[in-house]
Amino acid sequence: MKPSLVWFRDDLRVQDHPALLAAVADGAAVGLFVLDEASPGVRPLGAASRWWLHHGLEDLGRSLAELGIPLLLRRGPAATVLPEVLDALGAGAVYWNRRYGGPEREVDAAVERRATADGIHAETFAASLLHEPWTVRTGQGGPYRVFTPFWKAASARPVRSAWGLPDAGRGAVLSLPECPDGEGLEAWGLLPPRPDWAGGLGEAWEPGVAAGEQLLEDFASGPLHHYDEDRDRPDLDGTSRLSPYLRWGHLSPFQVRDRLLAAGGGAGASVFATQVGWREFCWHQLHEHPHLATTNLRREFDAFPWSWPQDGAEEAALTEAWRRGRTGIELVDAGQRELWATGWMHNRVRMVSASFLVKNLGIHWRVGEEWFWDTLVDADAALNAANWQWVAGCGADAAPFFRIFNPNTQAKKFDPERRYISRWVPEAGTPAYPEPVVDLGASRRRALEDLASLRAEQRPPAVS
Ligand SMILES: Cc1cc2nc3c(=O)[nH]c(=O)nc-3n(C[C@H](O)[C@H](O)[C@H](O)COP(=O)(O)OP(=O)(O)OC[C@H]3O[C@@H](n4cnc5c(N)ncnc54)[C@H](O)[C@@H]3O)c2cc1C
Structure with missing residues (x-):
């Protein structure tokens, strides 16, 4: 019997997994995960994501082993790796759950074309x-x-209900030693080198x-x-x-x-x-919009005078103060420190901190998007980019640009007893805490003036 390959991507689970169910129904399933940092346009994972992926793959490997299904690990461009593995296995079918990013869809289409040309059944499913x-x-x-x-x-x-687990043992026709060699997870170096900065992530989260x-x-x-x-x-x-x-x-x-x-x-x-x-x-x-992480959805914002850290020493210092939670604005600093320590930030604080970077500091939203991409354990190609564009005012159904959060008012409303701020910024209110890097009122007025001049140049069309 020819084995069927299940290609795991952003679906590191064995329950409610249509591709896995299909492979097991064929009789002999083998799992594969490809660390693809080489296909054109595929965005390399951020550091916190790599940490999560390492542990997530360990978890997936254990769950598959309980079902008698091996998990192969391979690194390289997926359109090259998949045909090699399918050939080495002598596989009769390959299954995967669909993904929706532009470059990823191109890779998947290439794999599907090649498999079909090689006489291998390729089938994809909706799952995420x-x-x-x-x-x-x-x-x-x-x-x-x-x-x-x-x-x-x-x-x-x-909407369908979730599906369950495949039957234990049904996929176990191949024993692990019969599989082609996979690569070792340790060799991928997904975990931080020494010093291990991910201790806080491990305290906050259990991936799996x-x-x-x-x-x-x-x-x-x-x-x-x-x-x-x-x-x-x-x-x-x-x-x-x-x-x-x-x-x-x-x-x-x-x-x-x-x-x-x-x-x-x-x-x-x-x-x-x-x-x-x-x-x-x-x-x-x-x-x-496959370029959501790099291109303003409302193209009139291309003319907006956002700054970049590389514009000068002041812009670089402001960006670094924001990244490290040293802006002198308590709620922003609390959020940025929570992010750095745990790889996660509360949604309200994400909005406030993003608004502060983009509107009060006048730094381009892409700078924030990239920092979040690197530091969030939930860094998500769609959610991160869409939310940054939403906060910046250039995205779909975006917050109007003139709605600029006042971080201090937000703190009073949503952290009334200052418990969140005290936890992450214990020195707040003492001489050890820095003065604000900008005046909130003046920077707000400047942002509004910039928007007014943008509007004068080109009136944004109403979004339907
Ligand atoms: C600037 C910015 C960047 C963000 N980047 C990401 C990101 O990279 N990855 C990510 O998962 N979320 C992102 N979010 C959305 C949101 O902040 C997080 O999903 C949420 O804080 C996660 O916490 P939770 O699971 O407790 O959310 P809950 O409040 O419990 O919500 C449940 C689920 O709904 C979804 N969700 C919640 N809020 C949003 C939202 N605003 N947009 C889209 N989906 C949402 C998430 O999948 C979340 O897990 C971002 C928000 C902002 C403002």
Whole structure:
């Protein structure tokens, strides 16, 4: 019997995994993960993502082994590696769950073409979004540019329930020694070299399926019911912290949705479902705009006079103060330090900190996007870029540019007892804490003037 290959990518799980189910149904499954840092346009992972991936792959390897399925690891351009592995295995089929980034789709199409030409059955599945990008369209057949009608249309569509595990042992026709050699995970060097800066990540997170499922369970049986009230409070455990588990596919959105439905509805569940809807909306944007991380969606913003750290010593110093949480603005510094220590930041604080960088410091949103890409354990090609564009005002359904968060007002409202700030910026309020690097009022006025001149030059079109 010819084995079937399952190509794992952003779906490091064995439950609700259509590609794995298909391979096991064939009789003999072999898993493969390719560390692809070589295909044209595929963005190399950030440092925190590499740390997560290492542990996520260990977890996947263990789960597959329990099912009797080997996991091969290979590095290189996937369009070259896949045919080699398929050939070495003498595989009869290859399966994978679809992904939606531009360069990734090109790689997948090349692999599919080559497999088919070699007489190997190639089949792909929907697994990481509730609604694939081409399934939610406006009456004119185009993509939605505004979230509310998008989510209304998406929510009217049927959604399947999550699928379970493949039968243990059914894929175990090949024993591990019969497989072609894989590479060692350690040799990939995904973990930081000494000194190990990832200690805080390890304290904050346990990458893998079991921890994700436990978080989902804990959240759905408690905080979910107050999510509508608590989700903006960084001082409370009011959100799910599921983002890295969704990013790496330890959990599928179908599993999350099933658990929400089982929790019985209510305002908390409804607001939470909407946030998961934003995840879908971001991915639909990336599918439509493959250059979302580098190009303003509203092209009139190309003329906006944002600065870059390389423009001069002052810009470099301001950027570095923001990155390291030394701006003298307490909520921004707390968020940036939380990010550096744990690889994650609360959503409200992400918005405030991003707004501060882009609007008060006048630094280009791409500088922030790249820092988050490198430091977040949930760094997500679509969610990161779309949210940075949203904050900057140049994205789809973006916050109006003139809505500039005042970080101090936000801190009073969402961290009223200063518990979050005290935790991450213990020296706040003492002489050891730096003076603000900018005047919030003056920098706000300058940002508004810049926008006014942009508008005078070219009036932004209304977004439909
Ligand atoms: C500038 C900026 C950059 C961001 N970069 C990322 C990123 O790289 N990866 C990432 O996963 N999220 C990103 N977000 C979105 C959001 O901040 C995180 O998803 C959220 O904080 C994760 O915490 P949680 O799982 O507890 O969220 P919850 O509040 O429990 O929400 C549940 C899930 O809904 C989705 N979600 C929540 N908020 C958003 C949102 N604003 N946009 C899209 N989906 C959302 C996430 O998958 C999240 O896990 C970014 C937000 C901003 C403002």
